Amino acid sequence: MVDYTIRPAIPSDGAFLADMVVEAANWRAGVNRPRPTVLADPVYRGYIAGWQRPADAGVVAIDGDAKPIGAAWYRLFAADAPARGFVATGVPELIIGVRPLWRAQGVGRALMRALTDAARTAGFARITLSVEHDNFAHALYRSEGFSVVETGRDRDTMVRLLG
Numbered sequence: 001m002v003d004y005t006i007r008p009a010i011p012s013d014g015a016f017l018a019d020m021v022v023e024a025a026n027w028r029a030g031v032n033r034p035r036p037t038v039l040a041d042p043v044y045r046g047y048i049a050g051w052q053r054p055a056d057a058g059v060v061a062i063d064g065d066a067k068p069i070g071a072a073w074y075r076l077f078a079a080d081a082p083a084r085g086f087v088a089t090g091v092p093e094l095i096i097g098v099r100p101l102w103r104a105q106g107v108g109r110a111l112m113r114a115l116t117d118a119a120r121t122a123g124f125a126r127i128t129l130s131v132e133h134d135n136f137a138h139a140l141y142r143s144e145g146f147s148v149v150e151t152g153r154d155r156d157t158m159v160r161l162l163g
């Protein structure tokens with residue numbers, strides 16, 4: 001039995017969300033980019049810089065000691081400063097990560113569901129994300145209702161309708 005709960009993200013979660021961005025950057029076995037290198041990349045930094053802005057929202061999974069073990073959040077990007085999964089102004093982009101010890105136990109799927117519920121409640125009609133072709137998370141996203149809307153050299157942009 002996996003013992004965790006999900007709560008809304010708060011401004012003081014910024015450092016943990018940065019950890020999750022580093023996890024996402026290092027998803028591939030054998031790749032280990034140091035935290036400062038990942039966070040110096042403007043695209044990765046853009047997912048967490050200034051957290052929490054008024055339009056940002058997220059959910060954090062915590063263990064029995066209230067320590068964060070995973071998070072999913074969304075953020076809006078402008079057309080002249082897009083991140084990786086940009087499709088249109090006003091469509092938030094989802095980012096997700098789970099600490100290695102807690103993976104493959106349902107936490108990621110539960111976070112995705114909680115976040116898409118939050119985005120729907122906030123009035124968004126769509127949510128987008130970006131994933132590399134060979135990341136298993138691709139299958140997770142498809143099974144949660146995301147479809148590929150754009151295919152790049154290494155990555156796909158996937159969108160889910162929230163209606």
Ligand SMILES: CC(C)(COP(=O)(O)OP(=O)(O)OC[C@H]1O[C@@H](n2cnc3c(N)ncnc32)[C@H](O)[C@@H]1OP(=O)(O)O)[C@@H](O)C(=O)NCCC(=O)NCCS
Pocket residue numbers: 023024025026027096097098099102103104105106107108109110130131132135136137140
């Ligand atoms: C991607 C990630 C957020 C998924 O969270 P998770 O808690 O591990 O996922 P879940 O346990 O909810 O599993 C979701 C589905 O993926 C499958 N899955 C989980 N780990 C897997 C693995 N290593 N290989 C293949 N499939 C896997 C599960 O079987 C599950 O499907 P099921 O419900 O049909 O069994 C998490 O693994 C992670 O942080 N990975 C590293 C960073 C990353 O890749 N982020 C995404 C960048 S786009």
